[in-house]
Amino acid sequence: xxxxxxxxxxxxxxxxxxxxxxxxxxxxxxxxxxxxxxxxxxxxxxxxxxxxxxxxxxxxxxxxxxxxxxxxxxxxxxxxxxxxxxxxxxxxxxxxxxxxxxxxxxxxxxxxxxxx
Amino acid sequence: xxxxxxxxxxxxxxxxxxxxxxxxxxxxxxxxxxxxxxxxxxxxxxxxxxxxxxxxxxxxxxxxxxxxxxxxxxxxxxxxxxxxxxxxxxxxxxxxxxxxxxxxxxxxxxxx
Numbered sequence: 001x002x003x004x005x006x007x008x009x010x011x012x013x014x015x016x017x018x019x020x021x022x023x024x025x026x027x028x029x030x031x032x033x034x035x036x037x038x039x040x041x042x043x044x045x046x047x048x049x050x051x052x053x054x055x056x057x058x059x060x061x062x063x064x065x066x067x068x069x070x071x072x073x074x075x076x077x078x079x080x081x082x083x084x085x086x087x088x089x090x091x092x093x094x095x096x097x098x099x100x101x102x103x104x105x106x107x108x109x110x111x112x113x114x115x116x
Numbered sequence: 117x118x119x120x121x122x123x124x125x126x127x128x129x130x131x132x133x134x135x136x137x138x139x140x141x142x143x144x145x146x147x148x149x150x151x152x153x154x155x156x157x158x159x160x161x162x163x164x165x166x167x168x169x170x171x172x173x174x175x176x177x178x179x180x181x182x183x184x185x186x187x188x189x190x191x192x193x194x195x196x197x198x199x200x201x202x203x204x205x206x207x208x209x210x211x212x213x214x215x216x217x218x219x220x221x222x223x224x225x226x227x228x
Contacts, residue, residue, distance in 0.1 A: 033214060045206060045219035091158070095214035103174060104149075104208075104217055106159040 004094050006107035013082045014115050020067075021077045021110045023092030029053075033095060034068070034075045035104070040088040048090070051075060079112075087114045119143070120220040122207050128226045135194040137223050139207030147213045148190035152176065153204040153222070162205075165190055166213065197227045 004025045013019035025034070036048040051059045051068050058066050063083075067076045079086055089109045096103035123138035141148065149164040151174075161174030163182040171182050179201060183191045190209075194201055204224050208217040 033216075035216065037219075043204070043222045043224075045208075045222075047216055047218075050216060103161045103164070103213075104159075108156065108158040 004092050004105050004107040006092055006110050008110045010111045012113045012115060015082055015084060017082055018078060018080045019082055021090050023075045023107055025073050025094045035093040036077045037091045037093060038088045082114050084114050084116060087112055120207060120209055120218050122220040122223050124223050125221060126224050129197050130228055131198060133197050135197050137192040137205055139190045139220055140188050141209040145209040145211050147210045149208040149217060150192045151206040153206055199227050202227045
């Protein structure tokens with residue numbers, strides 16, 4: 001079964017500090033995308049960052065970067081210089097293939113709190 | 117920017133009512149999705165559509181149906197609402213299913 005696991009239900013970070021959210025997944029595919037989505041309290045889910053598995057270089061978007069370890073099937077999100085607006089639920093996601101094709105398989109999420 | 121809109125942010129219905137949730141996207145995406153989001157369960161796919169009039173069941177299709185008569189519009193129908201369908205419903209669209217999906221703001225449905 002294809003799964004995405006986020007082992008940290010809740011995390012907390014001090015404003016301006018760095019935090020890393022963990023994600024592991026299970027797949028037999030060799031080429032795929034991985035996603036981190038953010039869902040603030042207003043509930044609109046937005047894309048934070050995307051990684052293509054065939055690219056060895058880790059994706060970066062401003063203060064957000066990933067540590068992609070393909071062999072370990074690990075895809076963590078690092079948030080640098082945390083801001084109050086980063087407080088949200090963060091979901092790691094992976095596209096289903098085969099029987100689940102068309103699906104984004106989501107982890108259960110990590111709730112990030114940012115302390116002023 | 118991709119824009120995905122949903123017809124209602126909040127909805128209160130009675131058990132047994134027929135409920136329509138509508139979703140519209142403005143980026144000519146082929147693929148559209150309906151998810152249900154519940155605390156502790158994450159997001160689960162109800163149905164998706166890869167073309168007009170085409171649909172595929174997701175992980176939890178029971179009690180739901182969908183309609184896609186036009187490319188930009190994907191409707192979720194609860195034929196006879198039940199209390200266990202109280203949830204947050206999220207619509208999404210994508211050019212290809214394995215690529216970035218863009219989400220609407222969600223509809224929080226309460227069935228009494």
